[in-house]
Amino acid sequence: MSDWRTGVYLTTAEVEQDPEYSLRLRDEIGLTTVVLSFSGTLPEEVTELSPFPQVPPTDDQLTDLVLRHMDGGPVDPREFDRAAASVGPGVGATGDDDGFRRAVDGLKEQGLEVWLCGSSWTIRRLMFCPSRASVTAWFEAVYSHWAGAYGVDGLDITHARFPMGSFPLGLFGCTCDHCAVAASRLGYDMEEMIAALRQSRARLRQLDGKRLGEVVRMGVGFFDIIQALDVQPGLIGWLRFRAELLIGALTRFRSAAKAANPEIFFGGDTFPASMSLTVGHDLMRWGEFADFASPLVSHISAFTCNTLTEWARFLQSEIGDSLSTADALATIYRFTGYDGIGLPESYDGFGDADELAQRVPVADLVLRDLAKTKLYLPRDLPSYPILHGTGWPRPVIDRIVTEARRLGHDGIIWQGTDELMNSTPTYVRGT
Numbered sequence: 001m002s003d004w005r006t007g008v009y010l011t012t013a014e015v016e017q018d019p020e021y022s023l024r025l026r027d028e029i030g031l032t033t034v035v036l037s038f039s040g041t042l043p044e045e046v047t048e049l050s051p052f053p054q055v056p057p058t059d060d061q062l063t064d065l066v067l068r069h070m071d072g073g074p075v076d077p078r079e080f081d082r083a084a085a086s087v088g089p090g091v092g093a094t095g096d097d098d099g100f101r102r103a104v105d106g107l108k109e110q111g112l113e114v115w116l117c118g119s120s121w122t123i124r125r126l127m128f129c130p131s132r133a134s135v136t137a138w139f140e141a142v143y144s145h146w147a148g149a150y151g152v153d154g155l156d157i158t159h160a161r162f163p164m165g166s167f168p169l170g171l172f173g174c175t176c177d178h179c180a181v182a183a184s185r186l187g188y189d190m191e192e193m194i195a196a197l198r199q200s201r202a203r204l205r206q207l208d209g210k211r212l213g214e215v216v217r218m219g220v221g222f223f224d225i226i227q228a229l230d231v232q233p234g235l236i237g238w239l240r241f242r243a244e245l246l247i248g249a250l251t252r253f254r255s256a257a258k259a260a261n262p263e264i265f266f267g268g269d270t271f272p273a274s275m276s277l278t279v280g281h282d283l284m285r286w287g288e289f290a291d292f293a294s295p296l297v298s299h300i301s302a303f304t305c306n307t308l309t310e311w312a313r314f315l316q317s318e319i320g321d322s323l324s325t326a327d328a329l330a331t332i333y334r335f336t337g338y339d340g341i342g343l344p345e346s347y348d349g350f351g352d353a354d355e356l357a358q359r360v361p362v363a364d365l366v367l368r369d370l371a372k373t374k375l376y377l378p379r380d381l382p383s384y385p386i387l388h389g390t391g392w393p394r395p396v397i398d399r400i401v402t403e404a405r406r407l408g409h410d411g412i413i414w415q416g417t418d419e420l421m422n423s424t425p426t427y428v429r430g431t
């Protein structure tokens, strides 16, 4: 296991506050890699490519650039504040380039690899339209700069996805004119895809909840889903189209990064495999644009459990009172492949986010996605799952790491290290 990678997420502020911390991690847990959030500034030749007509952009200008929902309803403006505090999509407006360079250089002097961690299309609910030429050109320039300017070993792109399933509106975008043109260029038909989504919703509403619950508990399969939801080519096309959009853009981004620095190790985090297609991540094609994958299985609340409960609530609202909460949850668990591990049968059963790790079978939940990830990822593509080293019980962590090795993953990137070390400063929580 000499090539086992042990990484940790750190910020420049954390490195500045305690430069010895990464050394202690190196000695105590075998740290090899620091994934450092970008906190520098961009040169003018890059900032002038920002798709923002001005900095900060107005709400109208942001509305013009972000994802459109298929119903044409108002854009969700809840993350406009964060977007407005940026020089362009994914890059904050307040940076300190010298400080960032000092942090990179200091970590390199400690013999560590440094990956620059930078953002992409999505904040949380908000996504910049992935079909806008100005947005694509912007990320191309930003990633090229990041790859070449700081002497980093890797470029770890995060948030390169559609909004997570726990914000269902995001599942039904982007349907703007730019995306309709992109769809047609890739051989898809936006009108047909939207019609197929509506058709499935109409079919769903015809189901009897009591019978659905009974059948789900016996077992459902591929053909049941096609029949129950009247799955049309456009519905499959919708999932394929969104993944292809991202693959096309990310392929360009990697080329730009490699042109600036042929040695750069380019990749990013992957959404939990069970639901990765909902955010446009096709793990079987990950090797087309990435040198590695980091399965992001640490966010069991926002990514996984909140999605399961949101979708169960949606089912209940569509089907009506005949569908009990327990049956709605059982249906979603089976549909998404999380059944049989003892997830709660009521919404209250999940508790608050901070007690979730005590309420749900964390190791089983995470390992299910790590096993699927290895099924889908190209065989030789390095995979470094992202786990919590803070907030999860140590036996859970140990079991996941042991199984991750057995499954053939190639290392772990930690978010927080409190459970791993004897002397972790409490401010280090990762991001």
Ligand SMILES: [Zn+2]
Pocket: 067, 068, 129, 130, 131, 132, 174, 175, 176, 177, 178, 179
């Ligand atoms: Zn669009």
